[in-house]
Amino acid sequence: MNNKIMVTGGCGFIGSHIVEQLLEENYEVIVVDNLSTGKLDHITSDKVHFYLCDITSDEFQQIVQETKPDYIIHQAAHVSVIDSTIDMMHDADVNIRGSLNVIEAAKQHQVKKIIFASSAAVYGKTQYMPIDIHHPICPQSPYGLSKYTVEEYLTFASQYYGVKSTILRYSNVYGPRQNHLGEGGVIAIFANNMYNNKDIHIYGDGEQTRDFIYVKDVVSANIKALDLGDDVILNVSTATKFSINYLFKVMTSILNNKVNPLYLETRDGEIKDSVLCNKLTKECLHWDISYSLHQGLKETMDYYKNYTLV
Numbered sequence: 001m002n003n004k005i006m007v008t009g010g011c012g013f014i015g016s017h018i019v020e021q022l023l024e025e026n027y028e029v030i031v032v033d034n035l036s037t038g039k040l041d042h043i044t045s046d047k048v049h050f051y052l053c054d055i056t057s058d059e060f061q062q063i064v065q066e067t068k069p070d071y072i073i074h075q076a077a078h079v080s081v082i083d084s085t086i087d088m089m090h091d092a093d094v095n096i097r098g099s100l101n102v103i104e105a106a107k108q109h110q111v112k113k114i115i116f117a118s119s120a121a122v123y124g125k126t127q128y129m130p131i132d133i134h135h136p137i138c139p140q141s142p143y144g145l146s147k148y149t150v151e152e153y154l155t156f157a158s159q160y161y162g163v164k165s166t167i168l169r170y171s172n173v174y175g176p177r178q179n180h181l182g183e184g185g186v187i188a189i190f191a192n193n194m195y196n197n198k199d200i201h202i203y204g205d206g207e208q209t210r211d212f213i214y215v216k217d218v219v220s221a222n223i224k225a226l227d228l229g230d231d232v233i234l235n236v237s238t239a240t241k242f243s244i245n246y247l248f249k250v251m252t253s254i255l256n257n258k259v260n261p262l263y264l265e266t267r268d269g270e271i272k273d274s275v276l277c278n279k280l281t282k283e284c285l286h287w288d289i290s291y292s293l294h295q296g297l298k299e300t301m302d303y304y305k306n307y308t309l310v
Ligand SMILES: NC(=O)c1ccc[n+]([C@@H]2O[C@H](COP(=O)([O-])OP(=O)(O)OC[C@H]3O[C@@H](n4cnc5c(N)ncnc54)[C@H](O)[C@@H]3O)[C@@H](O)[C@H]2O)c1
Pocket: 008, 009, 010, 011, 012, 013, 014, 015, 032, 033, 034, 035, 036, 037, 038, 039, 053, 054, 055, 056, 074, 075, 076, 077, 078, 079, 094, 098, 117, 118, 119, 120, 169, 170, 171, 172, 173, 174, 179, 182, 183, 184, 185
């Protein structure tokens, strides 16, 4: 019998792609989501056992007790970096207390492992590139702080309770079903505005860089981590830096669109460059990226042709 996998946040952007691939590989899939940013129609198969539930609740413990998942892929989170600076309590409640509830459930109900969606936001200001997992940790937002706090709890839970985990620090993820909130949200916004003939805003000179990774490459890292990479911290990234100007150029060339962007003032606190080393991830997970930026953007643009951000 195939393993049972619980995906928290399985109705969200990244979670729903993980669910899709798990089903493809014949895993039994349980989704827990409170639909705060996720959508039920992101789950397209009736084989999924769906629970409308908040990860901070006592009900979550009962669901884990009843469904007995072998693994938990923990994606549910409050994902907006900006909102985390406005409401730290809410961010901490979902991202720290909610994750502790997940860890507690794993400890109580013999879950084999938690795969945790962490973020490059834990590093804060770039001190050298490519950023490897030994780079200083200096989060610049409550969101980054909460992700790092959970990483520390997971390390503790492994040492004291034997709850295994793999911590995956994602760079900027993009792809179909993304909304404008997440860390790779700029691509969803550009695509949406291009199709709807709205202005495209670029902050600063557009030469700031990010490590944009296609969602399906993030999915494959999560699935590899079910069997490999116990109790390690890994970057999930392309290890390539793309400027916002280059991104814009590729997207307009895919659409054959001649529009010009509007350059606005640099936003306060914006990190200039970010690229994450993925060498260790390749070694530990026997993983590699499969999508070029062009391929990933093409699939993403195809999706936004028929979908408007709200
Ligand atoms: N998108 C990125 O670029 C990026 C980068 C780094 C890390 N991450 C992490 O990846 C994970 C998935 O992010 P995403 O971009 O798919 O965001 P998303 O908002 O699309 O997905 C989050 C999902 O979690 C659900 N959720 C939120 N709070 C919940 C709660 N209290 N109880 C139950 N469900 C809850 C939402 O309804 C949603 O379905 C998050 O942990 C995020 O921090 C994302």
